[in-house]
Structures are given as structure tokens and as C-alpha cells.
Amino acid sequence: MSITGGNGSGKIRILIADDHEMVLDVFAMYLSSASDMEVTTGKTLDEALDHITASGPFDVVLLDLNMPGMNGVSGLRRAIRINGGKPVAIITGNPTPRMLDEIMNAGSSGIVLKTTGVRSLANAIRFMYAGEHYMPLELVRERHNAGRTTKNGRLSDKEMMVLSYLAEGKQNKEIANDLKLAEPTIKMHVTSICKKLSATNRTQAVIVARDLGLI
Amino acid sequence: MSITGGNGSGKIRILIADDHEMVLDVFAMYLSSASDMEVTTGKTLDEALDHITASGPFDVVLLDLNMPGMNGVSGLRRAIRINGGKPVAIITGNPTPRMLDEIMNAGSSGIVLKTTGVRSLANAIRFMYAGEHYMPLELVRERHNAGRTTKNGRLSDKEMMVLSYLAEGKQNKEIANDLKLAEPTIKMHVTSICKKLSATNRTQAVIVARDLGLI
DNA sequence: AATGTTACCATACTTAGGTATGGGATGGCA
DNA sequence: TGCCATCCCATACCTAAGTATGGTAACATT
Structure with missing residues (x-):
């Protein structure tokens, strides 16, 4: 992709939903007050997709993760x-490590946090427009450390991985396949997770993990 | 409270965090472009409280529900x-019926949705400034239906009861005793709950229920 | 009086979840 | 190098969860 590439009007065409x-x-x-950008908006994924099919691909598309129609990354x-x-x-606001x-992996060009001010937003957009992948520093750092420490020891990488599947209600067989x-x-990991979270079963583990902000 | 009451500058002093x-x-x-308003902002509850103690009560205070330091309504x-x-x-974005x-009950003057545009926001603020309680229509309607309705039918009293136990990670035997x-x-109730929530097992049911704000 | 809904209990069965134990491989670190 | 933590796999066993089916009773609506 060319850095200077654009459409006829010379403005970066941005779609936000x-x-x-x-x-x-x-x-x-x-x-819109930034003279080199032209913004189109939508309130659902379908609205956004309609805009794209109607007027052709946008230079940068920004999608809210929790918006109607998204269904996680499938909408992405x-x-x-x-x-x-x-x-x-x-x-998005507070993505879980797994969502990141x-x-x-789904091929997104980046993640913009709502905790970020608008000023850096314009920079992020130009960055992605140039073909780069954008991710806020705090996410990169948090990504590996995260909370994950409990009174009964800290969760290992694999345990965090399994936990994130538990949090979606997946069963052991599915997790094993994935x-x-x-x-x-x-099963072993689940047992270990339950011990560390002081939970007696997977359902409780998910509840505790959510309350602790682990996921 | 006086409708016209204000401070010396004649502007409505607003604090948003x-x-x-x-x-x-x-x-x-x-x-701030509305000439009769003067806005102060903060990023945590503590910042907000500091502002209040430093410069006295604000005419209208708006607090995000999920912000650091809030801990649900206790921060409120x-x-x-x-x-x-x-x-x-x-x-807030999507409050659960219980949160509402x-x-x-905690004595809030109202609720403003982020799904609302900024224009109606200014009106809401003036409304609350006049001593009224503000709540968006869509919330009032939802509130009466008491959540609990899903696309596959509404949960009965017993099912809500059982669901609340599931949400604590209790097992069937415990629930039966209680x-x-x-x-x-x-078991039958659990099966029924899962159907209505489009969940495949109790863990998913809890997750869905939490996301729907049923519990 | 008939109907529909909800709640309740039961038996039987299959699958999933959780525990206990043991062993092998890796990699960091004292 | 030996030790320790982590990760991985396996077998076996028992309990919990979920499904299917069928039946009784209370109660409000029609």
C-alpha cells in the first residue's frame, strides 16, 4: 500500500462504526476538522458494511468491538x-488479553483504546493508513503481565489460555481440539486453575476470574 | 434547589469523570461551546472527588460507572x-436492570447513555440542573419488563431463582437442598434456563446471563 | 369445564467434569 | 550438574451435569 495513496479528493476516507x-x-x-480526513459513521456493523459496498473500500475502517452485529471477531x-x-x-474500552x-490474528490493522485521547487517535489513523499495525504501549506491556496473580500463586500462560476458554463456556474437548x-x-489445567482461584468448579472459576479482572 | 441558581460567573459548573x-x-x-456551561473533567473517581473538595460542589456531576475507583454504586x-x-x-453504556x-436507589439524579448523542446530553444536564431526575425512555421501558425476557421466552420465578445459584457456581445438589x-x-430448571439463554451448559448460561444483565 | 402454563417429581441413560497418580520432556537457575 | 517449575500425556475411577420421557398437581384464563 502506498503511503500517499488515496482517492481523488486527496483526503483519507475514514469509516467509523x-x-x-x-x-x-x-x-x-x-x-473532520483535520483537513486531510473525511469521516463516515455508522451505528452497527451492517451499516458499516453497507457504506463500504455502496462507496467502495475506505482507507481506514474503525469498528467498535461490542457493537450490534460484531459477534466478537467474526464481524471483524x-x-x-x-x-x-x-x-x-x-x-474498544478494555479488551481482554485473549480478545487482543x-x-x-484475524488480520486487524490495530487496536485503538477509548481511554486514548482524540489527538493521538489522528496519529494512529495515519499510521495505519501507512500500512503499519498500531497497538497502544500499555496494551503491549499489560498483555503479558496482566493481573493473573492470586493468593494461591500466579496462573501460568497455559492456564490463562485455558481460563479464557472456560470464560466462554467451552467444554474440555473443544478446548483440547483448539x-x-x-x-x-x-482437565489438569482446569483443576489447577480452580485451586489457584479458590473455586470448586469451572463455573465458579469463571465468576472469580471475571470479578478479579483476569479476563 | 433553585432553577436559576448558580455561581458568580453565571455558568453551570459541570464535573465529568x-x-x-x-x-x-x-x-x-x-x-464548552455551549456558552452557559463550564466543564471540568477527571479520569478517576478520586480525581473527581478532589475537584469537588478543592473548588466546592458542582452544579451537575457526571460519573462513569465503570471507572477506576467506582466499585459499582459505592463510589456514586x-x-x-x-x-x-x-x-x-x-x-454508562449498557447498564443492567439491577444496576439501574x-x-x-443510591440517590442519583439520573442516567445518561453513551448511546445518546451529545446534543440531547446538554438538555439532560439542564434538566438535572433544574432538580429533575433524568432517565432515557428506552431504559424506562426496559425496566418494567424486568430484563428476564430472552428471544426464547421469559424466565419464570423459579428459573430466576435457580439462575442466581448458578451464578454463584453452586452445584445442583446444593441448590436442591437450599x-x-x-x-x-x-436439573430440569437448568436445562430450561440454558435453552432460553441459548447456552449449551451452566457455565455459558451464567456468562450470557451476566452479559444480558439478568443477574 | 376445558386449556394452557408453571411447578414439581421420578427413572434411566449418556456425557462431561473433576480427582488421583505416575511418568516424561523442557528450560531456567543455583 | 542437580534441582525445580512448567508443561505435556495417560489410565483409571467416581461424581456431576445434561437429556429424554412420562406423569401429577395447582392455578389462572377462556
Whole structure:
């Protein structure tokens, strides 16, 4: 992708979709005042996709992760497919470590935090427009450390991995398939997770983990 | 409280705290352009409280529900106590029915949704400044239905009861003892709950229920 | 009085979850 | 080098969870 590439008008065409109308208002107000950007907005994934099919791929697409129609990363994949190779990024508040992985693995061009001010947002957009992958520093740092320490010891990488599956209600067999491990191994991890979280079963483990902010 | 009451400058003094800096930017940009408002912002509850103690109660205080330091409504109560009778409201994305009750019972002056545009926000603020309680229509409607309705039917009283036990990670036998019912009956309820919540097992049911705000 | 809904209990069965134990491989570190 | 933690796999066993089916009773609606 060319850094200077663009459309006829010379402006970067940006598409933003979020069900928080307030956030859309930020973009409409701030980014449009940046003379080199032209912003289109939507409130659902379908609205966003309609915009793309109607007027062609945008130079940068920003999608809220929790917006109607997204269904996690599956909506992201749809958008990436439709936007013809141009960057699609996610905008969200507090992504879980696992969501981060999924988002980046799905081929997203980056992640923008709502805890970030609008000023750095414009920079992030230009960065992704140039073909780079953008991720806030605090996420990179947090990503590996995370909370994960409990009074009964800290959770290992694999345990965190398994925990994130538990948090989706997956069963051992599914987890084993996904992680290419044997089911007994998963059971072992689950048992270990429960011990460390002082939970008596997987359901309690998920509850505790959510309350602790581990996931 | 006087409708026209204010401070010396004649402007409505507004304090807004949210860890999403983007949201703060909206206020800073939009509301300050409304000539009768003067906006102060913060990123945590403590910052907000510091502002209040430093410069006295604000005419309207808006607090994000999920911001660091809030701990649900307990942070709200603290703010209300400190702000000396002047209105304190909550700003949030998707509040659960239970949260709504707690918020209003805690003495909040209202709830502002992030799904609302900034324009109606200014009106909401003036409304609360006049001593009224503000709540978006869509919330009032939802509230009466008491959540509990899903696309596959609504949960019965017993099912809600059982669900609340599931949400604590209790097992069928415990629930049966507590509710003085037979274990098979509990199993049946669990199965029914899972169907209505489109979950495949109890753990998923809990997750879905939490996300839907049923518990 | 018939119908529908909800709640309740039971038996039987299959699958999933959790525990206990043991062993092998890796890699960091004292 | 030996020690320790982590990760991985396996077998066996028992309990919990979930499904299927069928039946009784209370109660409100029609």
C-alpha cells in the first residue's frame, strides 16, 4: 500500500462504526476538522458494511468491538474481507488479553483504546493508513503481565489460555481440539486453575476470574 | 434547589469523570461551546472527588460507572455525599436492570447513555440542573419488563431463582437442598434456563446471563 | 369445564467434569 | 550438574451435569 495513496479528493476516507453515538460525535467533530480526513459513521456493523459496498473500500475502517452485529471477531473478519485489503482496526474500552490475540490474528490493522485521547487517535489513523499495525504501549506491556496473580500463586500462560476458554463456556474437548492438546491435560489445567482461584468448579472459576479482572 | 441558581460567573459548573478520554474530549469540545456551561473533567473517581473538595460542589456531576475507583454504586454514594445535595448522575453504556435500580436507589439524579448523542446530553444536564431526575425512555421501558425476557421466552420465578445459584457456581445438589426441591427438578430448571439463554451448559448460561444483565 | 402454563417429581441413560497418580520432556537457575 | 517449575500425556475411577420421557398437581384464563 502506498503511503500517499488515496482517492481523488486527496483526503483519507475514514469509516467509523460504534453504537455509542457520543464516540461518533467525537470523530465527526474532531477528525473532520483535520483537513486531510473525511469521516463516515455508522451505528452497527451492517451499516458499516453497507457504506463500504455502496462507496467502495475506505482507507481506514474503525469498528467498535461490542457493537450490534460484531459477534466478537467474526464481524471483524467480514469487514476485512469486504474492505479489499485496506486497514480495518478495532476500537474498544478494555479488551481482554485473549480478545487482543484474536483481533490481531484475524488480520486487524490495530487496536485503538477509548481511554486514548482524540489527538493521538489522528496519529494512529495515519499510521495505519501507512500500512503499519498500531497497538497502544500499555496494551503491549499489560498483555503479558496482566493481573493473573492470586493468593494461591500466579496462573501460568497455559492456564490463562485455558481460563479464557472456560470464560466462554467451552467444554474440555473443544478446548483440547483448539489448543491441540489432550483432554486429560485440559482437565489438569482446569483443576489447577480452580485451586489457584479458590473455586470448586469451572463455573465458579469463571465468576472469580471475571470479578478479579483476569479476563 | 433553585432553577436559576448558580455561581458568580453565571455558568453551570459541570464535573465529568470517565476513564475513556475520548468521552471527556467530547464534553470539552461540545459542552464548552455551549456558552452557559463550564466543564471540568477527571479520569478517576478520586480525581473527581478532589475537584469537588478543592473548588466546592458542582452544579451537575457526571460519573462513569465503570471507572477506576467506582466499585459499582459505592463510589456514586461517596460522590453524592460530597457534592452537598447538588445532582450527581451516572454515564454508562449498557447498564443492567439491577444496576439501574441500585443507581437510582443510591440517590442519583439520573442516567445518561453513551448511546445518546451529545446534543440531547446538554438538555439532560439542564434538566438535572433544574432538580429533575433524568432517565432515557428506552431504559424506562426496559425496566418494567424486568430484563428476564430472552428471544426464547421469559424466565419464570423459579428459573430466576435457580439462575442466581448458578451464578454463584453452586452445584445442583446444593441448590436442591437450599430450595427444598429434588435434584432432578433443579436439573430440569437448568436445562430450561440454558435453552432460553441459548447456552449449551451452566457455565455459558451464567456468562450470557451476566452479559444480558439478568443477574 | 376445558386449556394452557408453571411447578414439581421420578427413572434411566449418556456425557462431561473433576480427582488421583505416575511418568516424561523442557528450560531456567543455583 | 542437580534441582525445580512448567508443561505435556495417560489410565483409571467416581461424581456431576445434561437429556429424554412420562406423569401429577395447582392455578389462572377462556
